[in-house]
Amino acid sequence: MKTINFAIDLGTTNSLIANYNDGNIKIYNNPLGLKQTLPSCVAFRGSRTVIGDKALDYLEKDAENVCMLFKRKMGTQETYFIPSKEVEVSPMELSSYILKELKNFVTDETVLDTVVITIPASFDTIQSNATKKAGYLAGFKEVVLLQEPIAACLAYANTSNLDISTSQRWIVYDFGGGTFDVALVEVNDRELKVMDNEGDNFLGGADFDNLIVEKILVPYIEEKCNVDNLWKDIKAKSSNYKGLYFELLKKAEEAKKELSIYEEAEIELDIDVNGNNLFEHIVINREGFEEVIASKVEQTIAFIKKVISQNQLVNSQIERIVLIGGSTYVPLIRKRIKEETGIFVDSSIDPTSAVVEGAAYYAGSKPTAIIKEETEEREVPVGADDNAIDSSLFYEQNTRDMEELITCRVTSDTVVNYRVLRVDGGYDSGIKDIVDAAFSEFVPLLKGKLNRFKIQLLDNGQNVLKTIGSIAINQGSYNVLGQPLPLDICMEIDDMDSSTTRLEKIFAKGSILPLKKKIYKTASKTILQDSKANLIINIIEGKSNGLPSSGLSIGFIEIFGKDLEEDLIKGTDIEIELEITESRDLKINVYLQSCDQEFQNVFSKSERSISINKINMEINSILAEVEDLIKRNNDEENFEYSNRLELIRVGLIEIQIEATLLVDDDVSDQKYQLDDKKRKLIQEFDALTRNKAIANEIEEYAASKSHMEYLINREENERYLPKYTKIINNEKEVINSGNKYLIRSKIKELDLLYNDIIQSSDENFISYFLGLKFSNEYSNQKKADKLIKQGDDAVDKQDYKSLRHIVYALYALLPDYEREKQKRFKDDSKTGLS
């Protein structure tokens, strides 16, 4: 048996949609509003129709074209005249707009034919039928109505698992944002029935916000600023206090919410009154708040009493009062109802979503009247003629502009409206008319992001006939008019692990000029004032996975101890801002946190800075590596390979000789030529060796991974599985990147997790111990022998806790490889950046 499953709370001020699925209720989020509620408001602006939050924008300014609270007029002859469109719109039609918009919230169902819609207990037959018709107008094939207090009771009964054996009377107290209702409900083991109801359509939580502004904030401001009539003035259309009323209302609303939880709320005022700035903190305590809203709360209690007395009942005959509606979060309401009636006050259900939740429970149990075959036939009603609607789109897929034009041509007689939405929720064109079978829309873009859009094509009943969801516009990445970078722009930084330096990508190849980025690094050494140590900022154009010396240095700043106003301390932040203009000027701005000092340099092609020292230094570091490789390959009789390396070696030495003949301030272009030659040779070396280095890293990665897998598959280590999965999640990308540093960082992550797992149990130290037993690198072999003996005893006795300590002690006797590594990393060869 198929059930309805979908439910809509078509509220006076806000509406919601929910789904029942196998005992669970899902309330859908507004894709544009970050919340579950949709304001029941429709605005008409020329050929544009706006629904929900953005329609409220026009409420104060263009009220005659904005329709809200139309639920109160359902079933009446009354219509709304819309001057901007010169048409009359009925409350039923307006409700159908809201219902269609709610349908848009549902993205996980293809067919949404049947629905339960809630109505107030006070609705008569005509009003009820009008609601039903609105549902059909919105495209539903079956509409079942349910009274709101019943829905609330259902939500309550279903979540609190009550066992009701005798007939009971409950009161549902519904205090929303703009309306108030109270209903008397009879509940027994079989059914729920509304006996009576009362209410006030102009009483709601918004009144509390206004009261905070009027009675607390305005008098305070008047006193501090010595002004009169402020309350009247801030609300006046021609007021001097532009925006102040809204700002105060917003703050009052936040304070109200806080006061529902805390005893005190603080409002910070930072406003301009008559040209003077007022900066004050106002603390509102709950008592003060309750004092100003007391009269409104008493009004609602009077309605409870009325509904009880007019049904010839006494308070003791009421089992409980169920609170719903957002305003019931206010503690005073709960307190006063209890004091005044003595009835049990139940606020255990979510007051905002209780109605839709209860209606969804109902929908989940209500069989649909639409027979299966019929439903199947209409399996694709929304956008059924997708293929029959021919549309072609024109837009720039890549742009540097912050706004882009989407043009669409549609050939269909039924499509008369369109709507463009940005998928991240930041833009909605509203529903607009299509003129001459085409439309164009300027859409705003998020900077540097892939902006996805969807276009809905609608018929004259605002039903979506086709959705085009494949529009993606890339902001900032490419433009035919812009100049893309031919190579990566990188910065040289220290690589402690391999005692050398490496490149870090700042701007990727293909990025469009101009470019600007701020990066944060840490000083990897201390540079004392007036010392000879230096900090090097070397900006390189080249392949980011290549060797630093294989790229072209396009900006080079050396900061010496003598340049510093204070010592540069290791570990402090270095802020580097890089900017490349369209004409390829490179601006570097370096800020040293520990010295509070800034260095600026602008490099252009004509004044490229090349240091002879730097050339020499780079050649030296590569030469050692080249010579080592030649020796190893000769040993392995790999002569062809070593011959190619030998040519590189000779070339590098020749450059070095030529360089020594030059002075650093040589004005000819010889040093540029040398630098160029050097780069070419190093690039050649890089190409010869890189694949090998990467292959080694990949091999090491595979080894680390297989060690890990052995451990992770053991039952006791199951809890580490999510961490492990996270690490290996993007291994394909990393391995295919051809970047050995990326692969290295993955290996490090695996090793860290491996250590974590090992250290989680004393028993794991056995394998560590066995490995250490055969080491001969101990600084004190005698001491090590003694520890090893103790370790053997501990293994025999299965005393793994002691074994752990013995392993630590043995480790301490081994050479400190990290320190050694740092020592090997000569001070003058590093950049000072890590």
Add this chain to the structure above:
Amino acid sequence: MLEIINQVFAIESKSKKENLSLFNRNIDRIYHECDGLGYHIINPLGKAYKNEMTDVEANIVGEIDENMEIVKVLKPIVYKEEGGMTRLIQKGIVIVE
């Protein structure tokens, strides 16, 4: 996290109002770290306002026309990037004139 972003934004707004440049670097750094965590923070101050912008909650002062501008920002717009998708997680609260 959103509350932290809002507080930093408030500190930045107050510093600007008082012409205090003392904290600029620190604030920039915090935004940079937020960016690294996938939070894209936008201060729409001075931008032209259009009703189509669903990433702001606007309180409009004066008449509605084509030349409306955001004159005060009480809360910034925040987008979050997750799994290659960007989504709005906080609407900016603004005053428009």
